[in-house]
Amino acid sequence: MDGFLPAETGRRRTLKAPIGCLGIGLHSGRRASLTLRPAEAGRGIVFRRTDLDAEIPARFDRVVDTRLCTAIGEGEARIGTIEHVMAALAGSGVDDAIVEVDGPEVPIMDGSAAPFLFLIDCAGIVTTAAPRAAIEVLRPVRVEEASGAFAELLPAREPAFDIELEIDFPNTAIGRQALTTRLSPHAFREGIADARTFTLAEDVARLRAAGLAQGGSLTNAVVVDGPMILNPGGLRRPDEFVRHKVLDVVGDLALAGAPLRARFRGSRSGHALNNRLLRALFADSAAWRFAGQPVIAEGMSLSPARAAAAPAIA
Secondary structure, three states: OOOOHHHOOEEEEEEOOOEEEEEEEOOOOOEEEEEEEEOOOOOOEEEEEOOOOEEEEOOHHHEEEOOOOOEEEEOOEEEEOOHHHHHHHHHOOOOEEEEEEOOOEOEOOOOOOHHHHHHHHHHOEEEEEEEEOOEEEOOOEEEEOOOOOEEEEEEOOOOOEEEEEEEEEOOOOOEEEEEEEEOOHHHHHHHOOOOOOEEEHHHHHHHHHOOOOOOOOOOOOEEEEOOEEOOOOOOOOOOHHHHHHHHHHHHHHHHHOOOEEEEEEEEOOOHHHHHHHHHHHHHOOOOEEEOOOOOOOOOOOOOHHHHHHOOOOO
């Protein structure tokens, strides 16, 4: 194990050099170009639509759509399917970077975070002199749906980000799967990054009729037809499905704007619940603090310094 880098305090990290790739958008089916660039310390992760000259901070309160992917922006200046590249940056411990995209969607690549992790490895990472702060969860925060699906954040037992997730797709090759892991660069690289997005064969025609999944294929998604996996190469891991859902949790919760020091628990959680969870966390000033700061007693207001630093609520 190589430490708890994404959840610990220390120094901020960015990329050593720019690097890019070409692909297609999963839902748009359009050619998509992406470039990762270094950013100054404290900038955070920022998406830039190069075709519109528009910048969108990678923050939970900028999320505008959570149907089948996480999308941020406003109006025409929108970027979808950001969760896999966000997971790769968070899993690598990158705090500051500019993600340039020349259209409305990040390229899907092979449906996992592994291609983006490869780009980060090729670009290299540099540690800056600026301090990094983690967001420490102080008391439980939970969101749920009528179906029983839920997501919650709990105080951490150690200075780390632990994830416990279960999924259940009855009467399919997916079935019920569960995974518990502690996020670290090693754990992300070896057990999460290469897990691909997936869909049910029965949903493909419906999605395409709705104008979605136009770029989807067996090269960038696992397709399940009842008890069968349609991809010629099969699965990368027997529990690839829950591992991909954990990948989505890492990417979606990276929109907190800083590493989390917390325990995540979820059942059948998806992009919508993940985003609602962050909104619920930051709506309760007594539920979190930047690690090392004093606890704010319930009923007390934030100090001017902490109020200025707190994530904005849309």
